[in-house]
Amino acid sequence: MQKYMDRWTVGIDFGATKTVLTYKAPGEEDIIDWNHPSHPSIIPIPSSIAYGDNGAQAWGHDIGTDMPAHRFTKLLLDDLRAFDPADQRRIKAMVGARSLDLPPGTNCTIVVGHYLRQLRQTFEEAMRVQWHLPCLPPFDWWFTLPVNWSFEAEINMRTAVEAAGFYERPVDTVHFLSEAEAAMAFVASHQPGIQQVGETVMVSDNGGHRHLSWLMGVGPLAVRQLTMVTGIMGGGIAIDLNLYDYLVKNIRMPIPRVDTVIRAKKQFIDPEMPIFVGNAINRIVEIIVQSITAQLIQVGERKLPPICILVLVGGLSRSCYIRDRITQHIQQLDHEIETIVGKDPILAVGRGATLRGVAGITPQVYDSLHHYALAVPTRGADNDQAYASSRHPVITPGRRYVSGQRGSFVAEMRFDERDVVRLGVLRWTDEPGAGWIAEFTCDLSEINLSYLNCSRTRGVTIYRLDIQVQWEIVVTIRRALRWVVRAHGIEVARKIHPIEGLRPVQD
Template sequence: MSRKRKAPPDFTQSPSHPLTHKIIVGVDYGTTYTGAGYASTKDSGLSDVIMISTWPGPSRDSETVLKTPSRIAYGGEDTRITGQRWGYQVEPGMTAYSWTKLLLDKNTPLTKFDDTALKKASGVGILMLPEGKTAVDVVTDYLAEVYKHIMKTIAKMISEEALSVTPIDFWFTVPAIWSDEAQAATREAAKRAGFASPARRHDKIYMISEPEAAAITALEKYTRNGGEGSVKRGDGVLICDCGGGTVDITTYLVNQTEPALKFEELCTGNGGKCGSTAIDREFYQLMSNRFGDSFDLLPMKRKGPGSDFMKKFEIIKRDFGHSDDNTLFELPLNMKVESPDPSHFDDEERLVILSRDDLRGMFDAVVDRILNLVRQQITDARAETGRQVITRIILVGGFGDSEYLRKAFRSAFELQDKIAITVPDNPQAAIVQGAVLRGLEGLRSTTRRCRRHYGFMWDYHFRPGIDKELHCYRHPFTGVKMVRNVMKWMIAKGDKYSEGHACTVDMYIYLTDGQSSMTLYSCDLPHAPERFDAQGTQPVGTIHMTFSNRDLKHFEWKMKRGRVMYEASCRLRVVFGSQEGVLKFEVTCRDKVVGQAIIDFHSHDQAQ
């Protein structure tokens, strides 16, 4: 993002004053590509955002590229290489792993807007993992290479010595539709990869949603140009972040443009796993339907991500929409087909032939899902405000640069609803730039909307004539007849909250060894159910609580089955929207913290 500065940013600082300023780094780890940028807080936070535009590897098409492929190859699986290869270092024919980001959120149920072919994608060698490694392991290995490259790039600018004494704030972007488990997994992978390592104790990791990062970049531009078509106070701006794996839709209301930009999330955003990789899956499905085993049994080096075949398809995909001619598209593929249809395959030249209708069929299946997401968001925004509040839709992300997608948006919204459709100069860089500006200038949405309901399973005293006997039990500590499986929701889907918002709940905890646990639940339905046994409630994870800072003798106790059971009156505090990007917990008794409270996303058993 250009600020028309006369001089480049000054990153130098005296080693005797190592904390006088920071470097802010934005990292956009995407399903298909990863980008990064950085800036310095020196000069009162007015430095330019510098995009990293050189990434290693012989397979890149030019010296200047803003992003590198999100893929990695391991030497133990490929005899041609030793160690690891990543990004553009991965060449056709290497056994590599792609789209791993989507596996971080594999436990989130598919929605009606998701790509239904997602679960079948492993059949073409993507969304797979090496033997003995988890998704977090693979993402860690990849991000470790990204981290080393970022640090090397910054060191070239400011010197190794200056870098060693300059704190860095890393702002990772994550899909707004991401589950809490996926956000925590992203943070865990980043820490294991070296970001904010103990060796650099002043470095920190923060997280920001991808649409909010894009909104920061876009709104700063469109509220400060002051010309025709600028965004004004009271305008609603819909950010449509179309990435490789996910699509995020969020609408922001501009509350103030001068002297400083202020905006808030207008209504609950939506999204789905229906990014541009869904077009690749539609393409693979078409190839399989047309050529059967001839295509299905081809080695991955000929047809997988990074192959010459898919590189050619990527060029066709990016250019599609710029011309309305009935062009035939040819993709070289060394494949033997018995009795091929000449309209689909040139056997002599070994060329796969695609028509414009073929491309349109692949695109429309994905574009229609995105348009439906946007229509739903427009409806929700109108219901929230009672007026047609959205005046502009801004397309960002790699797929946001698609001309075919832009034309579809113009036809659906600009020509009918008079909503302006705009695409930033570099939609792929907008998210990274916004992440850096978040850390650099503190720009952020003043309030957000909770994406889902959160709460706990609760018990209360039995009410004769109201509650059913089948829902009842005798409490093991008090002996009182209780009703089980009632949901107590702490925060509802659509509720407004600001950064660091905390919800508290008072409870009685029963423990036998100074430890207790309880399960946190979520619900994506518009209206959360009153009981756990209704449909729509999902376990988020188990909160494990230790009472190491509190003498258990202060609590009431009884002997149960030969063991001492304590009853503790406590308050659980849950922090939503922390800058760290993960749920935070705290347990207090009589206003004093009694120990640790951490969530385990891999254990969903209800605490007994």
């Protein structure tokens, strides 16, 4: 059992409707798809959570039919605006009244954090039992992020992951990568040689919530995204809503439940499927093709290498009918593009996340066009209302950085007890052009000011407080700086914000 105490790699694809967790145990050859112990034959796991009257939580497969489940919580991190109020009402009627809702007194990061904590704890306990582990080994956790998420959504997801306890053990590491990178890692592993250096590959992610398309360039060591994402706010859910409308209007079901809709949708694998099912699907296929066509146009406009492969991933890509329709359209547009579908496309991104972690690819190195520094307030002895500040450099042009790189420093902060204490992030290219690009407020409510060194000037008390500042460079879909500020062991500020001018170094 000693070999199983080495590092494990775990990939998690938290989806709008389903969640996939895959892992690689030390000494094992294959990536393993994990399924919930109570439903060992069913993969993936529903992305749902329910709360009992006493605060007890049920999640995934364990939610009983009599328990109102909170579904589509991932959408609340960023995408609730994707559904207009009418669509939200239809989804609630079809799936459940608490879909797209949160319990009172919570927010999206709390609820998603509860779900991910249940996922983590259940997985860890299952591994301990299945592999007869005396204690938990160190884990490298790899989470996927949608390529078109806003910066705020990425922050929300990171906050939920932290709330779920993935950072609690110092021996564990947490990583984030785009769903695009994960999909490409999966294809490269399962069909080696299909991607050649210098080629352009299109990825079409047809999920439960939406369809997205983008282009990836194949480099000698890694792939990179070449174009902006095109797509629609729809996918499997959009098909369900189309079927819902038909069942209500033509079959006069007062409240068609999701199982009725799913039974109708399953007929899309039948060549003799009802016309209304085909119509519901064809509307989405047509929009998917429009999105793919937009990517083909970008190839010509940007003079990129021709697309050689179209990779289909996501749960909707399991449909033979949808795959055939997309392939037919692509062949009409460009007969040299080969369509590739994994063995089980709904698992592709989750497996790719684990593969990316196992590969141990050398981290991308970056340099910066700009200087970045933290400005710490230092009220002067003359008690001027305008703050002076000390400048603490963090990023400097000419140096090399990698995602996850961290640093720390100690600074003295001087302030008046009446002040709102703010720290500022500075950016500049050449002196004296330093600009204040972000700020965050320090919450000193838990700091006992009576224990601080202070001085009395013109009837005003100026306090001195040493703060410990930790910073981290974060590169996933975007580039960002994360800050955590502590004083007397108490966290007084936390901030993450985007940065510009961080460029990959081409060796």
